[in-house]
Amino acid sequence: MSIVLTKRAFSLIELLIVIVIIGVVYTISIGNFEKIKQKSEKLTLKNLKEYLQSLPYKKNAQLLCLDDCFKCEVLLDGERFKELENFLDSSVRSYRYDFSYGMIDAQKDDDICFSYAIDKKGVGQQVLVEFKNKFYDYSTYLTPVSIYSSLQEARDAKEQLVQEVLR
Numbered sequence: 001m002s003i004v005l006t007k008r009a010f011s012l013i014e015l016l017i018v019i020v021i022i023g024v025v026y027t028i029s030i031g032n033f034e035k036i037k038q039k040s041e042k043l044t045l046k047n048l049k050e051y052l053q054s055l056p057y058k059k060n061a062q063l064l065c066l067d068d069c070f071k072c073e074v075l076l077d078g079e080r081f082k083e084l085e086n087f088l089d090s091s092v093r094s095y096r097y098d099f100s101y102g103m104i105d106a107q108k109d110d111d112i113c114f115s116y117a118i119d120k121k122g123v124g125q126q127v128l129v130e131f132k133n134k135f136y137d138y139s140t141y142l143t144p145v146s147i148y149s150s151l152q153e154a155r156d157a158k159e160q161l162v163q164e165v166l167r
Contacts, residue, residue: 069113
């Protein structure tokens with residue numbers, strides 16, 4: 001009787017398949033860690049617009065700060081999503097730019113310290129927000145928030161944009 005010994009080993013194809021599977025799992029897990037890291041970044045006026053656009057809403061997303069702006073709420077479709085403390089203070093002011101009149105104070109209600117909302121298309125209110133000696137321009141739709149060091153600098157940028165449009 002002769003005994004035939006067969007040697008079993010992994011083929012090169014099997015090893016390559018395992019390496020590809022490990023690579024895919026690694027890529028997916030690293031991508032998820034990046035998303036978690038981005039969501040954990042601190043919310044500021046500079047990234048407020050992008051933050052609201054990233055939330056899961058159907059009609060609108062809004063940051064609403066009442067009274068002295070100590071407590072603010074993020075509302076999604078009118079429902080409370082998140083509460084923020086010490087995000088702003090009562091020194092925050094909102095302006096809108098009017099071609100004929102320049103910068104106009106946009107605060108309408110004494111009970112509302114600050115409000116900013118975007119709709120389902122990601123289009124937000126066109127306001128300029130003053131906070132801690134910086135001016136945040138939310139008036140552009142497709143670009144990130146611009147930051148100016150003075151109201152005059154913001155006004156000049158708006159007037160320059162108007163002149164470019166009129167050409």
